[in-house]
Amino acid sequence: SLRFLFHKSKPGTGLPPGRTGWPVIGESLEFFSMGRKGHPEKFIFDRMAKYSPAVFRTHLLGERTAVFCGATGNKFLFSNENKLVQSWWPFSVDKIFSSSIRTSYKEESIKMRKMLPNFLQPEALHRYIGIMDHIARHHFADGWDNKKEVVVFPLAKNYTFRIAFRLFLSIEDPKQLDKFAKPFNLLASGVISIPIDLPGTPFNKGIKASNFIRKELVAIIKQRKLDLPNGKVSSSQDILSQMLLTSDDTQELDIANMILALLTGSHDTASSVCTSIVKYLAELPHIYEQQVKIARSKAAGELLSWEDLQKMKYSWNVACEVLRLASPLQGAFREAIADFTYNGFSIPKGWKLYWNTNSTHKNPEFFAEPTRFDPSRFEGSGPAPYTFVPFGGGARMCPGKEYARLEILVFMHHLVTRFKLEMVFPDEKIVMDPTPFPTKGLPIRLFPHTSI
Numbered sequence: 126s127l128r129f130l131f132h133k134s135k136p137g138t139g140l141p142p143g144r145t146g147w148p149v150i151g152e153s154l155e156f157f158s159m160g161r162k163g164h165p166e167k168f169i170f171d172r173m174a175k176y177s178p179a180v181f182r183t184h185l186l187g188e189r190t191a192v193f194c195g196a197t198g199n200k201f202l203f204s205n206e207n208k209l210v211q212s213w214w215p216f217s218v219d220k221i222f223s224s225s226i227r228t229s230y231k232e233e234s235i236k237m238r239k240m241l242p243n244f245l246q247p248e249a250l251h252r253y254i255g256i257m258d259h260i261a262r263h264h265f266a267d268g269w270d271n272k273k274e275v276v277v278f279p280l281a282k283n284y285t286f287r288i289a290f291r292l293f294l295s296i297e298d299p300k301q302l303d304k305f306a307k308p309f310n311l312l313a314s315g316v317i318s319i320p321i322d323l324p325g326t327p328f329n330k331g332i333k334a335s336n337f338i339r340k341e342l343v344a345i346i347k348q349r350k351l352d353l354p355n356g357k358v359s360s361s362q363d364i365l366s367q368m369l370l371t372s373d374d375t376q377e378l379d380i381a382n383m384i385l386a387l388l389t390g391s392h393d394t395a396s397s398v399c400t401s402i403v404k405y406l407a408e409l410p411h412i413y414e415q416q417v418k419i420a421r422s423k424a425a426g427e428l429l430s431w432e433d434l435q436k437m438k439y440s441w442n443v444a445c446e447v448l449r450l451a452s453p454l455q456g457a458f459r460e461a462i463a464d465f466t467y468n469g470f471s472i473p474k475g476w477k478l479y480w481n482t483n484s485t486h487k488n489p490e491f492f493a494e495p496t497r498f499d500p501s502r503f504e505g506s507g508p509a510p511y512t513f514v515p516f517g518g519g520a521r522m523c524p525g526k527e528y529a530r531l532e533i534l535v536f537m538h539h540l541v542t543r544f545k546l547e548m549v550f551p552d553e554k555i556v557m558d559p560t561p562f563p564t565k566g567l568p569i570r571l572f573p574h575t576s577i
């Protein structure tokens with residue numbers, strides 16, 4: 126009956142208002158298809174207008190879900206971790222990363238989550254800036270220089286992949302990198318697939334790929350444990366060494382899971398941002414010119430330093446504007462660990478809760494003319510608290526934020542010091558499936574500065 130599909134309650138009278146959609150699949154298809162069409166915010170805004178601007182209910186990925194909206198919704202979910210809510214990942218993610226840090230409710234995983242930021246804090250990452258710069262130079266020399274036209278998305282993936290394997294594991298050899306590239310792509314498609322574990326399904330391939338990677342990682346970790354004490358490798362050469370030195374009682378499998386989570390977390394996110402940055406710089410000459418001025422202040426061939434990156438405030442504002450308009454993750458889930466009331470509606474224990482970037486990032490209440498690209502939004506005190514949330518917030522905030530900032534800035538610097546850019550398909554759209562990418566991979570014409 127219609128009562129089953131619609132529930133329009135008033136504050137104080139029960140569950141948040143909303144539509145549950147079809148049995149089992151609920152509203153999942155609409156949710157994802159709007160992303161695939163390039164406007165994931167439509168799903169959210171339609172329902173905020175129809176039901177309630179604070180919180181509405183829906184049914185996603187087989188779960189009864191309440192979508193929290195606006196700065197107040199973000200703040201509520203971010204600040205109630207382990208009090209009223211806990212991190213929750215869809216079944217497919219959980220299965221592929223089984224026994225990983227993503228299963229937050231497990232004792233060991235909480236310990237892991239505490240350890241993680243140690244290796245990814247600004248201070249810990251200082252020493253790796255020279256390495257990022259070095260890899261960027263090689264990456265541009267191999268993939269971009271002397272080419273009239275390139276397809277950006279696969280190149281950006283290659284860039285973040287190279288950096289991650291070097292920084293975490295000291296792996297640079299192209300042959301070794303190749304061995305991991307395919308499993309990582311399988312893993313990524315497994316995570317977003319329909320979770321049916323039968324031979325040949327993307328989900329099944331994802332699980333197999335993650336087992337393969339985990340096994341390889343355990344072997345690398347075992348070898349490293351032998352090499353570290355007799356000085357065969359340096360203690361500061363990568364994040365793995367750092368992890369092993371500060372956590373001697375941690376199991377190899379736990380470390381492997383942690384590295385797997387970090388490699389995955391960094392795989393599609395930062396590469397998506399780098400790609401979108403190229404698109405906006407190609408489209409917006411005045412932004413590009415500003416960018417070049419900053420980059421030119423550095424002598425050719427001179428290595429980038431921590432201080433240089435700190436000075437790139439304008440560049441980071443450009444990146445933030447890209448993160449606002451094309452957030453790599455549109456949001457994340459929590460689970461209610463107790464019954465509670467929010468904004469007058471009751472949220473039952475066990476319900477899944479979803480916070481999302483779009484209800485604030487694309488909302489004129491928080492960002493005037495939200496579709497306009499304007500890095501000056503981040504000048505001064507910047508956006509209001511809990512309105513700009515590409516990395517989430519609170520206890521589960523992305524631990525890779527600083528790492529991502531550095532690799533994105535290094536990428537931008539090398540890009541604009543080398544080329545002027547022109548899009549091959551000027552109206553190429555960015556769609557979300559579920560991370561944002563350009564429909565044609567973003568072919569770009571390159572004009573080296575020396576030839577201008």
Ligand code: HEM
Pocket residue numbers: 212226227238386387388390391394395398452453454456457458515516517518520521522523524525526528529
């Ligand atoms: C621009 C790039 C990135 C963006 C926008 C991003 C965004 C996010 C978001 C929104 C979350 C979910 C937070 C939540 O549950 O509320 C997350 C989690 C996570 N990210 Fe990132 N991320 C990026 C890059 C990275 C990088 C480079 C790494 C690793 C070096 C990384 C590692 C992780 C991990 C391990 C988690 C899970 C943390 C947990 O469950 O507690 N991310 N990220």
